[in-house]
Amino acid sequence: MKHKAILTVLVIGAVGLIALYMTIASGGNWDYILPRRGMKVLAMVITASTIGISTIIFQTMTNNRILTPSIMGMDSLYMLLQTALIFIVGSGSAFIMNRNLNFVVSVLLMMVFAMLLYKLLFRKEGANLFFLLLLGLIFGTFFSSISTFMQVLIDPNEFLMIQDRMFASFNNVSSDLVWVALGCIALTILWMWKDLKYLDVLALGRDQAVNLGVDYERVVRKLFLVTAVFVAISTALVGPILFLGLLVANVTYEVMKTYRHSYLMAASALIGIIAVVGGQLLVERVFSFTTTLSVIVNFIGGVYFLYLLLRERS
Amino acid sequence: MVSASNVVKFFGKKKVVQDVSIQVEKGKITSLIGPNGAGKSTLLSIVSRLITSDEGEVRIDELDVAKCRGSELAKKVSILKQANHMTLKLTVRELVSFGRFPYSQGKLTAEDERYVDEAIDYMQLTDLQHTYLDELSGGQKQRAFLAMVIAQDTEYILLDEPLNNLDMKHAVQMMKVLRRLVDELGKTVVIVIHDINFASCYSDNIIAMKNGRVIREGTVNDIIKPSVLKEIYDMDINIEDVNENKICVYYA
Ligand SMILES: Nc1ncnc2c1ncn2[C@@H]1O[C@H](COP(=O)(O)OP(=O)(O)OP(=O)(O)O)[C@@H](O)[C@H]1O
Ligand SMILES: [Mg+2]
Numbered sequence: 372m373k374h375k376a377i378l379t380v381l382v383i384g385a386v387g388l389i390a391l392y393m394t395i396a397s398g399g400n401w402d403y404i405l406p407r408r409g410m411k412v413l414a415m416v417i418t419a420s421t422i423g424i425s426t427i428i429f430q431t432m433t434n435n436r437i438l439t440p441s442i443m444g445m446d447s448l449y450m451l452l453q454t455a456l457i458f459i460v461g462s463g464s465a466f467i468m469n470r471n472l473n474f475v476v477s478v479l480l481m482m483v484f485a486m487l488l489y490k491l492l493f494r495k496e497g498a499n500l501f502f503l504l505l506l507g508l509i510f511g512t513f514f515s516s517i518s519t520f521m522q523v524l525i526d527p528n529e530f531l532m533i534q535d536r537m538f539a540s541f542n543n544v545s546s547d548l549v550w551v552a553l554g555c556i557a558l559t560i561l562w563m564w565k566d567l568k569y570l571d572v573l574a575l576g577r578d579q580a581v582n583l584g585v586d587y588e589r590v591v592r593k594l595f596l597v598t599a600v601f602v603a604i605s606t607a608l609v610g611p612i613l614f615l616g617l618l619v620a621n622v623t624y625e626v627m628k629t630y631r632h633s634y635l636m637a638a639s640a641l642i643g644i645i646a647v648v649g650g651q652l653l654v655e656r657v658f659s660f661t662t663t664l665s666v667i668v669n670f671i672g673g674v675y676f677l678y679l680l681l682r683e684r685s
Numbered sequence: 686m687v688s689a690s691n692v693v694k695f696f697g698k699k700k701v702v703q704d705v706s707i708q709v710e711k712g713k714i715t716s717l718i719g720p721n722g723a724g725k726s727t728l729l730s731i732v733s734r735l736i737t738s739d740e741g742e743v744r745i746d747e748l749d750v751a752k753c754r755g756s757e758l759a760k761k762v763s764i765l766k767q768a769n770h771m772t773l774k775l776t777v778r779e780l781v782s783f784g785r786f787p788y789s790q791g792k793l794t795a796e797d798e799r800y801v802d803e804a805i806d807y808m809q810l811t812d813l814q815h816t817y818l819d820e821l822s823g824g825q826k827q828r829a830f831l832a833m834v835i836a837q838d839t840e841y842i843l844l845d846e847p848l849n850n851l852d853m854k855h856a857v858q859m860m861k862v863l864r865r866l867v868d869e870l871g872k873t874v875v876i877v878i879h880d881i882n883f884a885s886c887y888s889d890n891i892i893a894m895k896n897g898r899v900i901r902e903g904t905v906n907d908i909i910k911p912s913v914l915k916e917i918y919d920m921d922i923n924i925e926d927v928n929e930n931k932i933c934v935y936y937a
Pocket of ligand 2: 725726727767845877
């Protein structure tokens, strides 16, 4: 009962913020403003909920509340792709200018990378999830280093283009992509629907999960792919938001105080929406676009991360 | 019946379980004894499919553990490991309810709740059922985990050092509970146990391991003998008959 009440409050908060975002300073220009803002809101909802839910799933799989899916190195790969494209074919090329093409290429590349990681790892049975994370971390650092290397060499004007891609932004999301992303996510959720019940048990750790009859290797493999799809889509849609997942997931645990993933996942999506829409309102109305959402999220996320680390130690 | 045949397990290059074949009799308590590092926990983990063996096979009532569906096995065999740490914040009752997962898949029915009540009652945790696990003592936590296994209601119950952290009274209670599970409910229990006197007083059969091999197996009377124990533990152990139980004296 208590959990349902909290969820209701979160729904009211999220819907309220969305309504505020849609209507604030409208100037009566509804025909123009509503569809435009509507698309942005939809993009924010997609990003926020995929990041929230995928972080919860990822942390349950790894039994760790400080890791986020970004440790798999997919967002570094995204940055590398953007940098390399601008570096090699230039900012005028179709890959950069055509957002739809860029989206498809980015998602495909990230998925191929995730599949490779997973093939490498699950080739032999009983492989260790933490080995996969370590590999992801190494690849991620490797990708970032190459990106930085290219960014140093690049023409400063072109570098501005890259910088634009380094931070998530909802300001010019294409509406086609929003629908494509929504479709992919809906399909993914359908695909994993029957396995969601295992999450509660996975949180007990591998041995208990096996003891209780979970086909551990299969379920973890599937959830790993789900996480990868979510991360790939949200990153390709708006760009990387590193700390959002960590922030949202941990606030969710704090608020919900339950082990039940049906509640945790719903709450994480709602809290994500509140954070992103609220943050975007701040960016647009308080800072009048002088800063970006990523900067705000990374700042708050960073402080929160330190707080978590300090609290764990005491 | 649980039977393992020619089981081999390597950790790296080290052969931790060497060609082990055992048969566990149905409806009995079988104790697995032996010095530290003998491979007892490893063998139990293989039997319960937590780890896979490199060679050999394990059958539980004709089901091949390596091939059978996990969800089927979860209704037949349960395992409690030597060390259980829990990162989740759960109450005793929530933990015990997890034992019903193989049947309810997370949605508890009235019947599941009844099993949970009984299991909590069996382990005398009724007063503590709404307490969080991280607020319990080591022994209370151990009992909570055992209650979860009881709620799982499997025919075969494998326990790795279930007396860990228990005081004398609760250790005796625990062994009596296991005895009841076997005598009243017809379960088959396999325990890894270091306290040789508990093994002697409460079990039906004993399997002794050393250096990855089974060196002796038999009834309590076959194993609790100075000559056999000397072979297992490399020490001289006197055995006294006290109230029809064989008690090993090895403290001095
Ligand atoms: N995960 C592992 N990786 C490498 N070696 C291991 C691993 N687990 C156990 N071993 C080794 O296997 C051997 C047997 O270990 P096991 O835990 O089965 O012993 P045990 O008989 O249960 O001992 P104890 O009475 O101390 O619990 C030991 O030498 C141990 O060092
Ligand atoms: Mg052991």
